[in-house]
Amino acid sequence: MAYAPGAVLIAALAVGCSSGTGTDDSATDSKPGALASSTAPPGRYRTLPEACRSVSPATLKDLLPGSAELPEAQQEKVFDGSPTVTYDTDRRVGCRWKTEAPDGARSLSVDFERVVSYDPSVSDDDRARGVYEKKEAAADLPSALPGSTDSGTPDASDSPSATASGKPGKGGGKDAGKSSDPDAGGKTGSDTTGTTDTGGSGDGGASENLQPRVLDSLGDSAFLDDLLTRAGSAAQHRTVSVVFRTSNVIVTVQYTAQPTLSTEIPDSKELQEKAQALGRKLVDSFSE
Numbered sequence: 001m002a003y004a005p006g007a008v009l010i011a012a013l014a015v016g017c018s019s020g021t022g023t024d025d026s027a028t029d030s031k032p033g034a035l036a037s038s039t040a041p042p043g044r045y046r047t048l049p050e051a052c053r054s055v056s057p058a059t060l061k062d063l064l065p066g067s068a069e070l071p072e073a074q075q076e077k078v079f080d081g082s083p084t085v086t087y088d089t090d091r092r093v094g095c096r097w098k099t100e101a102p103d104g105a106r107s108l109s110v111d112f113e114r115v116v117s118y119d120p121s122v123s124d125d126d127r128a129r130g131v132y133e134k135k136e137a138a139a140d141l142p143s144a145l146p147g148s149t150d151s152g153t154p155d156a157s158d159s160p161s162a163t164a165s166g167k168p169g170k171g172g173g174k175d176a177g178k179s180s181d182p183d184a185g186g187k188t189g190s191d192t193t194g195t196t197d198t199g200g201s202g203d204g205g206a207s208e209n210l211q212p213r214v215l216d217s218l219g220d221s222a223f224l225d226d227l228l229t230r231a232g233s234a235a236q237h238r239t240v241s242v243v244f245r246t247s248n249v250i251v252t253v254q255y256t257a258q259p260t261l262s263t264e265i266p267d268s269k270e271l272q273e274k275a276q277a278l279g280r281k282l283v284d285s286f287s288e
Contacts, residue, residue: 038121039121040120040123040124041124041125042124042248043125043128044125044246044247044248045114045246045247045286048089048093048112048114049093049112049285051081051083051084051094051095051110051112052080052081052095054282054285055081055095055110055278055281057079059278059281060108062274063097063106063278064078064099064106065101065103065106070099078097079097081097082096084096084109084111090114091113092113092114094109094110094111095110096109097109104257104261104264106258107254107255107256108253108254109254110253110278111251112249112250113250114248115127115128115131115248115250116248124247125247125248127248128247128248131250132221132243135243135252136214139212139225139243141214141223142211142212142213208269210226210269212224212225212226215244215276218242218244218276218280219244219245219246219279220244220245220246221244222243222244222245222279223242224242224243224272225241226238226240226241226271227240227241235258235262236258236259236262236264236265236266237257238257239254239255239256240254240256240271241254241255241275242255242275242276242278242279244279244283246286251279253275253278253279253282254275255271
């Protein structure tokens with residue numbers, strides 16, 4: 001009995017320590033709950049389309065001249081496309097198609113990238129927005145012309161001096177040399193103002209903006225790039241790229257034309273129109 005007070009004291013201290021430990025555990029348990037409540041929402045898309053089936057045979061016939069005249073076995077091979085080699089098809093897929101005709105070769109590629117954020121405080125959409133913005137910045141688009149839109153109709157305020165304030169060498173493509181040649185293969189080409197006079201095409205001579213530019217009506221955000229380059233010592237080819245983002249997926253369409261004749265320059269207007277049309281079809285397929 002003489003030791004009872006000491007035993008009671010020890011028991012009380014033990015209870016106090018146990019109680020303090022319980023408080024700390026409670027605080028620790030509350031952190032995961034607080035983190036979970038602030039977790040950013042996932043992206044809209046959890047899967048990607050089958051890239052080599054993303055473009056219909058009818059569209060491929062339009063984009064790849066000469067393919068419709070091929071024997072059935074060859075036509076099927078062309079339309080099957082060649083899948084892009086990727087290491088994670090859950091995150092990235094692509095496909096490429098190509099055909100050759102007497103007047104030149106055409107190729108088309110599509111790339112789908114599903115962006116996932118591993119930061120719980122950053123949504124997949126926000127991460128995809130950042131990836132897209134880097135792609136747009138890398139394209140080095142020229143400054144927007146006053147009054148111009150993605151439909152390509154600048155107003156009277158457009159002038160050589162206005163274009164001079166933008167990025168150099170971007171008029172209708174990154175090759176400034178071809179844009180300054182008014183007789184470039186008799187094809188629709190841009191002059192140094194970044195517009196093209198299509199008076200010879202029967203549209204009343206309306207000017208159209210064929211510069212690389214931001215597109216306002218494709219997905220959540222989009223841009224178009226236009227690059228004219230030389231293959232080898234003489235032949236030229238033009239590649240029009242349309243890149244757009246829809247939620248957490250970024251899609252890149254690249255459409256290339258290489259004429260057989262070295263003196264011929266691919267038609268920028270035609271390639272841009274067809275690449276944008278395909279972009280719109282792909283956006284619609286995501287909405288289905």
